[in-house]
Amino acid sequence: MSHPLITRLNTEFGWPMLDTSGDLTAFVEQPGAHALFVPGDPKRNLESADVAVILPELKQAFQGKFDAAVVGDAVETELRERTKVLKTPSVIFYRDGELIGGIPKVRDWDDYMARIAQILAKPPVAAE
Template identity: 65%
Template sequence: MTHPLIARLTGQLGWPSLDSAEATTAYAGAPGCHAVFVPGDPTRNLETADVAVILPELHKAFAGRFDCAVVSEDAETGFREATQVYKTPSIIFFRDGRQIGAIPKMRDWADYLARTAQILAEPALAH
């Protein structure tokens, strides 16, 4: 069962739920800048719900500089392996199909702001 705060992201906010390797590749590969939320197991990791609340606020703070999606439980393991970001919850950023950075685990607000600004200023990383 999906945690209510994660369900809010895809339901109320209308963010895509990426439920396969094909869906994650297509989303990350689309033109523009994208933040992909990898929640992990919210019953084992209490930080997951916190990041599910923070990401929409981070999205607002950066006023449309990136869009957001959520990786479903079914696609999560493969996505973590493909990006080499294994800690959850995490937010992984892409620009035009290239991974540009990640913010794993829970951070304080100032860290999210600083790290997101730094990531968005980075050139795309090679795969």
């Protein structure tokens, strides 16, 4: 994952990079709601950079209702298969360790706002 707009999420915004299953579990099991950015391969999927720009703006628009992290290549496939959010880039939401929803691919602003509001309002769903 070498795209500068994705790296910026870690370096400029301080979002954690989740490179191991342990990192991933520890992050999503913290109290509150969490958005996991699954970029995929930014060289093959140009939308990854778009979501890397949009997600910090969405996080700000929701005024602290969720925190965010970037999912590393090593655990990306496992997470996508476990959550059934297979397309990248995607944003997968957890609350208190439980999956609450996901948004695959890039969307327009209004779609993100509506979907995130719906996801954050839902009770957790069990991941298979």
